[in-house]
Amino acid sequence: MSSPQNSPMTPGIAAGRLPQETLADNFADLHAPYAPHEAAVAADRCYFCHDAPCVTACPTDIDIPLFIRQISTGTPEAAAKTIFDSNILGGMCARVCPTEDLCEQACVREIAEGKPVEIGRLQRHATDTLMAKQSHPYQRAPETGKKVAVVGAGPAGLACAHRLAMHGHDVTIYDAADKPGGLNEFGIAAYKSTDNYAAAEVDWLLGIGGITVKTGMRLGDNLSLDDLTGCFPAVFLGVGLGGVNGLHSEGEDKTGVRDAVEFIAELRQASDLATLPVGRDVVVIGGGMTAVDAAVQSKLLGAQNVTIAYRRGRNAMSASTFEQDLAASKGVRLMFNLQPTAIYGDGDVGEIELEYTSDDGSGLKGTGETIRLPADQVFKAIGQTLVTDGGLELDGRKIAVTGAGRTSRKGVWAGGDCASGGDDLTVTAVAEGRDAAMDIHATLSA
Amino acid sequence: MADLTTEFLGIKSPNPFWLASAPPTDKEYNVRRAFEAGWGGVVWKTLGAEGPPVVNVNGPRYGAIYGADRRLLGLNNIELITDRPLEVNLEEITRVKADYPDRAMIVSIMVPCEEQAWKDILPRVAATGADGIELNFGCPHGMSERGMGAAVGQVPEYIEMVTRWCKQYYDKPVIVKLTPNITDVRKPAAAAMRGGADAVSLINTINSITSVNLDTMSPEPSIDGKGSHGGYCGPAVKPIAMSMVSEIARNPDTHGLPISGIGGITTWRDAAEFISLGCGNVQVCTAAMTYGFKVVQEMISGLSQWMDEKGYTSVEEVVGRAVPNVTDWQYLNLNYVAKAKISQDDCIKCGRCYAACEDTSHQAIAMSSDRVFTVIDEECVACNLCVDVCPVENCITMEPMTPGEVDPRTGKAVKKEYANWTTHPNNPGAVAAE
Numbered sequence: 001m002s003s004p005q006n007s008p009m010t011p012g013i014a015a016g017r018l019p020q021e022t023l024a025d026n027f028a029d030l031h032a033p034y035a036p037h038e039a040a041v042a043a044d045r046c047y048f049c050h051d052a053p054c055v056t057a058c059p060t061d062i063d064i065p066l067f068i069r070q071i072s073t074g075t076p077e078a079a080a081k082t083i084f085d086s087n088i089l090g091g092m093c094a095r096v097c098p099t100e101d102l103c104e105q106a107c108v109r110e111i112a113e114g115k116p117v118e119i120g121r122l123q124r125h126a127t128d129t130l131m132a133k134q135s136h137p138y139q140r141a142p143e144t145g146k147k148v149a150v151v152g153a154g155p156a157g158l159a160c161a162h163r164l165a166m167h168g169h170d171v172t173i174y175d176a177a178d179k180p181g182g183l184n185e186f187g188i189a190a191y192k193s194t195d196n197y198a199a200a201e202v203d204w205l206l207g208i209g210g211i212t213v214k215t216g217m218r219l220g221d222n223l224s225l226d227d228l229t230g231c232f233p234a235v236f237l238g239v240g241l242g243g244v245n246g247l248h249s250e251g252e253d254k255t256g257v258r259d260a261v262e263f264i265a266e267l268r269q270a271s272d273l274a275t276l277p278v279g280r281d282v283v284v285i286g287g288g289m290t291a292v293d294a295a296v297q298s299k300l301l302g303a304q305n306v307t308i309a310y311r312r313g314r315n316a317m318s319a320s321t322f323e324q325d326l327a328a329s330k331g332v333r334l335m336f337n338l339q340p341t342a343i344y345g346d347g348d349v350g351e352i353e354l355e356y357t358s359d360d361g362s363g364l365k366g367t368g369e370t371i372r373l374p375a376d377q378v379f380k381a382i383g384q385t386l387v388t389d390g391g392l393e394l395d396g397r398k399i400a401v402t403g404a405g406r407t408s409r410k411g412v413w414a415g416g417d418c419a420s421g422g423d424d425l426t427v428t429a430v431a432e433g434r435d436a437a438m439d440i441h442a443t444l445s446a
Numbered sequence: 447m448a449d450l451t452t453e454f455l456g457i458k459s460p461n462p463f464w465l466a467s468a469p470p471t472d473k474e475y476n477v478r479r480a481f482e483a484g485w486g487g488v489v490w491k492t493l494g495a496e497g498p499p500v501v502n503v504n505g506p507r508y509g510a511i512y513g514a515d516r517r518l519l520g521l522n523n524i525e526l527i528t529d530r531p532l533e534v535n536l537e538e539i540t541r542v543k544a545d546y547p548d549r550a551m552i553v554s555i556m557v558p559c560e561e562q563a564w565k566d567i568l569p570r571v572a573a574t575g576a577d578g579i580e581l582n583f584g585c586p587h588g589m590s591e592r593g594m595g596a597a598v599g600q601v602p603e604y605i606e607m608v609t610r611w612c613k614q615y616y617d618k619p620v621i622v623k624l625t626p627n628i629t630d631v632r633k634p635a636a637a638a639m640r641g642g643a644d645a646v647s648l649i650n651t652i653n654s655i656t657s658v659n660l661d662t663m664s665p666e667p668s669i670d671g672k673g674s675h676g677g678y679c680g681p682a683v684k685p686i687a688m689s690m691v692s693e694i695a696r697n698p699d700t701h702g703l704p705i706s707g708i709g710g711i712t713t714w715r716d717a718a719e720f721i722s723l724g725c726g727n728v729q730v731c732t733a734a735m736t737y738g739f740k741v742v743q744e745m746i747s748g749l750s751q752w753m754d755e756k757g758y759t760s761v762e763e764v765v766g767r768a769v770p771n772v773t774d775w776q777y778l779n780l781n782y783v784a785k786a787k788i789s790q791d792d793c794i795k796c797g798r799c800y801a802a803c804e805d806t807s808h809q810a811i812a813m814s815s816d817r818v819f820t821v822i823d824e825e826c827v828a829c830n831l832c833v834d835v836c837p838v839e840n841c842i843t844m845e846p847m848t849p850g851e852v853d854p855r856t857g858k859a860v861k862k863e864y865a866n867w868t869t870h871p872n873n874p875g876a877v878a879a880e
Contacts (some may be wrong), residue, residue: 044514047837050797054818112794112838 009305015277017302024301030191039125043072043301057106059085059431080130094124098320136207141168154182156416158236158432165210176218186265191292225390234440237414241384251343260294260381279377282306286381287317295332310341395420405436448753453724455619457577459486459550466729467554474538483739487550490823492527492582495557506667509656520682522654539574556582570615576620584650599625602637609641624648631690634795643762649687652679680732686870692772695724714748722768781861784828784844799832
């Protein structure tokens with residue numbers, strides 16, 4: 001094993017804390033794919049329930065009992081078709097869905113034995129099998145000559161574009177980044193999307209034809225909704241949440257304080273993880289999936305001490321129990337009822353001060369009691385905000401939509417994290433994109 | 447712990463579990479291992495006549511069907527009788543019996559339907575010290591094409607004739623093993639009895655093709671692209687075997703004829719069921735071939751525990767206890783009324799009972815929007831399909847209605863009196879109740 005130049009105990013922010021081999025192990029597939037025998041055993045556990053609760057629990061309504069039965073009869077390719085019929089990003093969803101809160105939580109075997117059928121891994125088995133054959137399984141309907149703009153090449157936009165292309169429409173996707181994929185490409189922990197899966201999935205999805213992707217186009221910057229609605233009879237916005245909330249704490253401008261999403265994106269795009277710097281003492285502020293992804297990956301990169309500080313109790317964390325346990329198992333310390341008050345250091349971050357909180361029902365308040373944690377890197381993971389354009393009505397901090405993603409503006413639909421309603425999940429985004437596409441198709445066909 | 451010692455035809459064995467004549471009992475090495483594992487007896491794999499032994503195929507001999515998790519439910523085989531020289535087998539039988547005097551040693555035999563052939567082999571088998579013989583009139587593949595095995599078992603006259611020869615030239619118990627590949631098992635059993643058989647054993651294997659290879663379009667097991675029917679055994683054949691056993695046990699002509707039960711016995715419970723239907727002991731093959739000889743330990747402990755719980759002190763006490771309750775359909779009580787009941791505490795809400803009842807039965811289960819499944823007594827005919835498809839044992843039960851209660855399906859009070867089809871007004875051939 002080659003010895004790295006640094007170690008977890010190297011002070012400050014440093015790259016190369018762990019040997020290459022350890023990094024490779026640390027960032028290997030979180031849920032390794034099934035061997036065929038494992039898939040057969042897992043599939044045999046499905047009871048083929050009537051009007052199955054797992055399907056109800058799936059935001060994209062995948063016919064789970066059918067696809068598992070198709071796996072068990074030796075036709076994983078047919079199983080994949082069943083999945084893709086409902087969810088064209090079924091491969092990524094198999095990797096990133098919080099199945100423990102969705103289909104697997106609803107599985108009757110979870111009720112019966114506390115051990116659900118492993119639906120997520122079975123879904124991956126099916127989708128991987130079909131995609132390995134390099135064939136895009138759908139054919140486009142005859143071209144309609146209708147053009148649709150999709151803004152955002154994340155899960156919502158891709159699902160929308162694919163469904164529209166399938167129905168013969170001509171789709172142009174605009175994305176602000178230099179490549180498509182959205183959060184699948186930039187916002188998910190590396191161990192959930194190994195071997196450049198997100199990019200491969202986009203390539204495979206675009207195999208339907210009829211979709212043009214234009215990158216480096218940002219809404220409100222070099223792209224305006226007014227221009228789009230002028231050129232396209234239908235526009236779908238799947239722009240996600242582009243802004244990041246600030247801490248509003250003293251010392252937030254010190255070197256070493258950064259957005260967790262930026263760190264996660266950088267890590268996903270890194271060609272050599274050994275070149276990626278990370279602190280010795282890392283503190284992540286937040287309680288969602290982004291916080292967990294940033295914390296766990298910091299630990300896996302070789303940070304010595306990683307702490308997640310969340311201002312409310314464990315039950316309020318939006319990261320699932322599975323994610324909390326994952327963080328704990330990797331050695332991340334989870335601290336609750338703590339909010340940042342100040343960041344200290346001489347130019348660089350050195351320490352973070354946190355105040356305990358309590359909520360007596362009248363809202364969260366600081367108790368006045370504080371603690372200080374050593375920190376040479378602080379990640380902010382306290383939520384993202386909408387950046388939009390074109391005077392759309394909002395519902396809270398999101399674009400207001402009714403029905404299948406219709407915004408306040410005629411000819412403009414929205415879905416995914418930027419739109420109101422539904423959880424901020426990949427699978428929800430796919431469902432919203434798909435359903436908006438069907439509504440757009442119906443509108444254009446009328 | 448109940449004493450499982452059994453005496454079948456005067457042959458003692460420490461438990462009622464014998465290994466059936468089959469690959470597990472083909473040679474000394476296996477049989478010694480079986481006895482060490484605890485088997486009460488063996489029926490040595492079928493011996494043929496003196497001379498060059500039969501040959502087997504040099505490709506797959508077995509095919510299978512599976513349940514969930516690849517649990518083997520049915521096995522078929524195209525193996526023939528022993529392919530080792532007669533003398534070698536006889537020497538081994540002699541040695542093993544001498545070393546295990548407390549275990550039952552039965553020798554299975556299949557020679558041509560000629561008196562001389564039986565007259566030749568029987569003294570040699572007797573010389574081994576074995577406790578008895580079993581006549582293989584059941585093997586349905588290969589040997590039957592040569593006029594032996596099932597070809598004999600399908601002709602009651604031949605069964606009677608050969609059995610008589612054996613009783614004439616051999617002085618220990620003669621068991622006749624029957625083939626299920628016939629229309630009425632009572633006929634061959636009666637023939638064996640007329641020939642003087644001390645017992646029958648059944649069932650031998652059932653003609654079967656377990657699967658077809660859809661690439662080569664040949665049945666499995668395939669030998670160079672061709673397949674032949676084999677003999678089917680294992681858990682899947684148990685219901686067929688038990689029905690045949692019960693037919694013999696309750697037929698007035700053969701009632702009381704000792705039976706050695708064979709057919710998919712895998713657990714103590716299977717064995718107890720066969721015994722209750724009139725078997726003095728049981729023979730096992732597929733369970734051993736699937737899991738190894740050690741399975742007998744569960745059979746021994748399970749049967750013993752159950753007998754203790756029920757207060758039975760010997761296997762003999764259990765033999766035939768269920769036979770009086772096996773009857774013809776026409777004598778079933780048509781005044782008996784039951785209703786399905788779903789335990790909400792045990793229900794895991796899979797909805798399989800609903801799908802089965804709604805799609806294929808009587809639309810007698812209601813499903814609420816929050817997945818609570820309840821029986822609609824007005825529609826339920828107590829068919830039991832919901833019980834059978836439910837993944838949770840005892841979650842759905844069939845509850846008998848009490849006489850006097852009104853059956854919501856018919857609007858009539860449940861009658862206390864027994865009444866069957868023979869006296870039912872809808873029966874054109876009904877006789878007046880006496």
